[in-house]
Amino acid sequence: MIVNFDKYIDNRHANLSKFDGLKSLYGTSKDTCISMWVADMDFNPPKSVIKALEKEVSHGVFGYYGNNKSFINSVKTWMKNRHDWDISEEWCSIVHGVNSGIGMGLRAFSDPGDQILLFSPIYYSFFNTIKNNGRVPKEIPLKIVEGQYEVDFNELDKNLSGKEKIIIFCSPHNPGGKIWSKETLTTLAEFCRNNKILIFMDEIHHDLTYSDKPHTTFLKAVPEAEKISLIFTAATKTFNIAGCHTGTTIIPNPKLRSIYDREHAAFGKTPNRFGMIMTEAAYSGGEEWLNQLMHYLEKNKRLFTNALRLLNNVKVFDLESTYLAWVDFGQLDITELELKDMLIKEAGVAPSFGSGFGKNSGKFARFNIACRTEILDLAINRLTKTFL
């Protein structure tokens, strides 16, 4: 089976936030601007997902979802086969996506006013989830070492107030796709254990790795962190089914699990029938599709990185995993506003602007390169014309 990722799909009229938001958020049009901001892909998901949905629709039975054994088994099998990570069925809670799972975790393990640690730049929704739950985000900037991010443990130590309850950590990292080393994750776990801080490890991007570097599965690399960690994962990024809003929170420690479970029950635990079907079908029938996807994305990554590195004073971080390229325009003698205008009005390309990812990132932008290569080429040409 060869998957054609070059296939044209007219998705601009499908209620997709990546297109509909261009007008409301960027003041531009989906007919002229290339959307590169939202983290989903321009491709159809694996055939197994479409087939499972077709079967469900033709059967026409849409009641509350019951036995979730085979779903959990598909998660467990995926973790074993793809990540060589053994998990138990009872560690898994099915949630309405990672953000929702994290929000419940914040409510379960912290109180309003508590500080939640983040290493920035970081995925912007974490800030909103923390604030919307009445908690306080506390940002520790990552440091740049040889063109790539590293956790600044000295800065973390210096800034500790004692009010921090939880660290939300993104692995692989969004933005920029950094794959964290075992050493970094071990030091992080040690730090958290010593300071009684829980770890929320968001591994939603873990499957999207390239041929040269594997993901470091946190609890496999640092099993001693099981006692203090919640892992958040989903098949939605991997297989481009973000709209199904289904994920899994994995909690090995039974005490933490029962606290999480109580909060989860307060919100209603019944899963989304379609999310269950799509996720299970993706995990059990999507592996070959994923292998081919990563080949395709590897070519896109090379094209994008090489082309933007030819531009004056523009720096592209090494994209070690996933499809969210992080670009530093900070050396250009322009303001943040001028940068936005150049991207949107001159180039006609809409990335996520850096300011949403935390302090010191105003002159950065994150570009989603998971589109047809033809569209990527067009974006590269437009950016080259604007920034060369």
Ligand SMILES: Cc1ncc(COP(=O)(O)O)c(C=O)c1O
């Ligand atoms: C790191 C990270 N976590 C969570 C999410 C969102 O997950 P969900 O749609 O399951 O809430 C994203 C989406 O881009 C993400 O990049």
